[in-house]
Amino acid sequence: EGKLTLSSSQDPGSWDPIDTFLVAWAAVSTNIFEGLTYRGPDMELVPGLAESWEELDEGKRIRFKLRQNVSFHNGEPFNAEAVKYTFDRLLGEEGAKGPQRSNYVAVESVEVIDDYTVDMKLSTPDPVLLTKLAGYGAMIVPPKYIEEKGEDFFNLNPVGTGPFKFVSYEPKVGIKLEAFQDYWGGAPKLSELEYRFITEPATAVAELQAGRVDIVIPPIIPIGMIPVIDADPNLEVVSVPGPTVDALRFNTRDGITADPKVRKAIIMAVDRKTIVDSILAGQGAEIATFQSALSFGHDEELAPLPYDPEASKKLLKEAGVEPGESLQIDIRGNDATMNEVAQVVASYLQMVGLNATIKPYETNVLLNDIIPQGKTGAMFQQKWGGWTFDYDNTAYSMYHSGEKWNPYEKDETLDKLLESQRPLTDRAERERILKEIGAYVADRALELPLYNTNAIYGVSKRVNNFIAPPDNRLKLDDVTVE
Amino acid sequence: MTIKQAKPLLAVEGLSVEFGNSRVVDDLSFVVQPGKTVAIVGESGSGKSVTSLSIMRLADTMGAKFAAGRIVFGDRDLLKASQKEMRTIRGKEIAMIFQEPMTSLNPVFTIGDQICEVLMLHEKMGKAAAMAEARRLLDMVRLPDSEQLLKRYPHQLSGGMRQRVMIAMALACRPMLLIADEPTTALDVTIQAQILTIMRELQKDLGMGMVFITHDMGVVAEMADEVVVMWKGKKVEQGPVSQIFADPQHPYTRTLLAAVPRLGSMTGEEFPKRLPLTVLENDVPTVVGEERVQDTARYNDVPLLSVKDLFVRFDMRKTMLGKVTHRLSAVSKAGFDIYPGETLALVGESGSGKSTIGRTIQQLQTAHLGEISFNGRSYSAMSAADRFRMRQEVQYIFQDPFASLDPRKTVGFSIAEPINTHGLVSGGKAVRRRVDELLERVGLSSAHADRYPHEFSGGQRQRICIARALASDPKLIIADEALSALDVSIQAQIINLFMDLQAERGLAYLFISHDMAVVEKMSHRVAVLYLGQIMEMGSRRQIFETPRHAYTRRLLSAVPVADPSAERNVTLMEGEIPNPVRRVGDEPAILAHEEIDPGHFVAKSA
């Protein structure tokens, strides 16, 4: 019983699972839609709409046993047809219009074996596929509903099998859900959910303080405002390590940073621990590779290069870099934290005799033009969400030659390593290769790894049973309010 | 005679007014009895307007300081009254007619609005009643088409029409005291006579006291009971009107009276005449200057300016689609020549199109039809360079001096402007010298060059405009009521200046004036305008000695005589006031002209 109000930082515009990559979509839709698999806040993959599955044909076919007696919010039954319909749609014409499809290209087709059994045929084995089935584009949609009402209607009036059903949506304002009494997992404890789209951090916090919002979903609360929430007796900050990692990538092709020695010198010149402790107020962790500790492929053993300005200076000298040499750091102009971090980095570099200037860009310009075209300064900000929590997702885009986010580095060894792990279904082997990639990249010092930030939730104390998920995918069926 | 002296309506006692540290009114005293008129005459810039504004307590807003004195109205000292108290007095108990009608009317409100406002305020009338009353007032001051006029804006009226609006506004609430600051300067004599009669009647009916400021001694003779003569900020003489005219005591009063132009004084003369001038030298009136026959017109040359069949019309009403339905024909088929060295006077009823003709010649107004040529060349055939030259050679003195001076520029700048524009004198110092010289020629001093227009009196501003016109060394000056705000002695001085320049340089004038005596004194030929058409045109002598057209005769008979003992024979004009606004298609009939004597043209009545 009761109503929970949440603030989300963005309006995804459409509730259709195949249209978007935005976490803001997932923050809402996890309550509406479900996939064959499910990954909760503990990051463990568990059965979702599929009760079980088995890998056949050396990983090229997966057979799912579906949950029975599940129905969509509109009363339509959930069955193998719905699964087939979902994937046909995703991989067909409709899916071609959206970005999600690219995640599921490994799926060749879905075959209905019987009402509650489907086979998923893969063109190549995809070790991450089961994880992907827990999210976004693979959410099971109601075939009849979509066929009857049309795609446009579905965009704005989503229907799924999840614990809450859609009530109303007002673009740029919010979306309202209500408890789905017939949910297979039992009716949720809350009767109503309201998400409000609030883009402005201070506003979100103010709403929280005013008691008009119960949970502020990340990423919005700025580090600087954490003390405000902490100081409020009715509120608390809940933070969990998230998937988001930040690094300053080097231009490894031209200029002084073409020399790995210089790159290492730069890394050693920056005291990342202090940055995490002070600028991030501890809401993050130092990283050695461009992934979070939760990520598959993360290597506990691999330690980041130490902070050692003296060694740094020495390296620079060896590399023949004169004191006073200047370099430019490109960042996203609207990233307040990075803004501060970059300034601190610049001041650390100053101490080893490098003159760093910072150039903020509008995000799109940076992502569309500056990085892909290789027009960056000596260092540039890379930020990655990696919702699959799998190093491959990041590493491939970052380091494989020809990828958009990798304008400079062409390294055959690295390319081979990246390619070799992709079809492997042997988790251990894959993990080994991923770790090797991590170590290789760290050794080559392709980037200055900074930190993995926490997902910071602001939560009212009237909310109970709330477990903060690291990936924003809040499923609120167990939550209660006072 | 002071036995049954009632309590005076207004008593000014020892009033001194200062601007900054210059005292412009010094120890002035006079009283106004109910039903009586005190005329204040005096030198231009002697503080007349400042005095009236002080009575209204409006001089405060101009930055005036009352150094001493009292102004007792009823039993209140107005100088001690707050602005709030003054508001209940202004408009209702004391009304004022301002000197400069152009700048006194609010340009963005209709005439009707501005008159109704007082009525609604003080007489508590409703809008409709006020409008009806306003109409009656406009009819009373003989404005044509009063109903439509109420909806018009000040800039659409002629100078005299505006002045009559001001008068109507001031009389609207039947005040106990009326301060009239040069109320008739822009009016032709026939209308002036009419207005003066109305004022007198109101005075009789209401027992209204009047402070009447004027430079026109004829008007003084006609209106005043008492006369106060001011000079250099001081009262120099005061007395009953007959006494002042018969037996002036102060030398300044004597010079003033000596300078009064008298209609008919030139009878028998073929040409205008430059007359010697009585000026005050060391407080003694002395006659200076020569007498000279002004035979300067060169009729054998090509006319300097030739106006043929000029029509000027204003669109008055339009349909939604922009089609004109009503037009005002301001000028209809007017034509005349001006020869080098000649003065052509243009006289006529207020609103008859005199200023419009002048403005059209100066290319400030586009003609509907007709041709104007200067020096034998038609305007339409002129190149840009020729036009530019023409703007040096033809100068226009606007009827309203205040409005025609840039409020943000010193008058020195304004006078220097034509010099600089046309490169007549080079070098800053030389220009400045020329400006000083011009200022002195019009009776001001070089120190005035650094002041701004609002710091001058009406007559001073008019002289500044004259100086500016002279600055460009023109061949033709269009003087639109250019002397009307000047006291007679300065006026005489300027007339002589004009004549001297004419003699020296062959300057020609188009002299627009309502003052028949001055016209008689100055002009070679005279054109009489009525409702946009020339009624009669001929040499000075022909017009003044053998006027043929009825309108001309009426004009001459209405001129007030500067002699309080003279009989007044005012023939009031009555009946319909002719309306210049007509439907499109219903154009006014164009009258044909007849040459009854060589050079003497008269319109045949339709």
Added chain:
Amino acid sequence: MAGFLVKRFLQAIFVVIAITLLVSFAIRLTGDPAVTMFQGGGSMTEDDLARIRAALGTDKPFLVQYSDFLKGMLTLDFGRSFVGGTQVSTLIGKAVPATLMLAFVSMAVSIALSIPLGIMAATRKGKGVDQAIRIFSLIGLSFPNFWLATMLVLLFSITFNLLPPSGMGGIQSYIMPAFTMAVILTATNVRLVRTAMLDTLQSQYVMVARAKGLSESKVLYKHALRNCAIPLITYFGLQFGGLLGGIVVIERVFNWPGLGTLAFDAVAARDYPVLQAVITVLSLMIVGINLLVDIAYGLVDPRIRTE
């Protein structure tokens, strides 16, 4: 008048076409919506991008895209948002009234405040009141609107819990955003009114109006104000136009679902259809406002002829 309106209408069409052409072209130089769509963690290949571009229609030559847009506009169909595919007309239909209302209320409040204050300052030039008004007005300017807004929220929503900190709803929700904007507008307007009034207060007709015995307020508000109304009308018009297109910050701080937010988000996502529609609507409104201003000139001052 009718001819004038027709002329202005034709000019308006020209303006709308010119600006949409310009904006559509320029924005396409600054980023690709297809790439933007992968923000948030998707790995993309050129194939993916090409596929999405085809779906969005951004693979067609620019002029084809533009003429499609024009054709759509003739049937009042602005197309679909690139983000989520909502009908653009739905988005615009919600945002325009929200912004208009807010802009209108703020303008009204600001004018209602600034005219009396400005006149008060002008008539008491140099006195304490004048100084106070002038200095106070500067405070409104020296701190950015978000600063002011946040302060108000802290005070009225959090400390006193009187007003909702954000969102559009009842009258209450208008108070803070409108007030914030009004404060900033008023800062400029007060001084503008003051200056304009100073220019007219010395005129002779003001003196004549006083000579009529009119109350000071009539003299000031009727006679003087109307004579200095031209710059004020001009500036109010500019401000109003500016409010329609430029109140992003206020809209964001108060989470107001208006045109500014819509435009901002559309720019950020390179959502061309929304952007083009916003620009079209905005330019129509601006042209309309400026037309009204020009007509107002003629009404306020009869000497100005509407051409």
Added chain:
Amino acid sequence: MAATTSSFRFKSLEFILGASLTVLICGAVLLSDVLFPGAEKVNLLSRLVPPLTDIQHVFGTDPLGRDVLARVVAGGKISLLVGFTSVFGAVIFGVFIGLVAGYYRGFWDMLLMRFADLQLAMPFILLAITFIAIVGGSLTNTIILLIVSQWVQYARLVRGSVLTLREREFILSAQAIGVPDWRIILQHLLPNLIGPVIVLMTLNVANNILLESSLTFLGLGVDPTIPSWGGMLADGRTYLQTAWWVSVFPGLAILLTVLGLNLLGDWLRDSLDPTGRTTG
């Protein structure tokens, strides 16, 4: 005392206060390198020190431990440069266009005013992003951008006033004399309409100082290590509830600057307006 043609009275209180304030601020800003060397020095050990608790940081420190006072003083460099130049540029450009459009009316008026419409219909963020994306971000471009986005205000303001002024008789009389158009425009129209322009100008300096920071937010290439008032205010945004001093001091700096400018502006306006005053 000999009258001078100049009506600028340098003894007025407004002038003295305004000028000294402006000179003081500009002076401090120019000397910032000498007064506070190393203003950009980051010190993560002394973050967000409140004002008046540490003699070394009278105004406290910012989130990166830099001295707020030093940064406020140094921040004036960019802020004042951007504020002044952009306003002057926009004024010169806008006033010129407004004068031409209003005075000549007809075709030019139509053309220029439709350009104004175009400009006005372009939201600032959009203009900023496209402009900078196309020409690249730099201080000069930022200034050009501000000029481009603001000339319209002046142009329309001026044009409106010209429309009434040009019907006034003193303009006609200048035309009658043959005064060339450009002189009428500069010597008669301009002084008579400059009042509101001065007001807008002095106020827009503040506005542009603030706008400069919103540009950074949009990603225009101004280095955040270089302090600017607007930038500091923007940075202080998240600290409004916990560390007010981070944003209040730069705000006060802007306040004092516009105060000085406005006093000067009022004085200038009064100097240019002789009406209602007696020349000695």
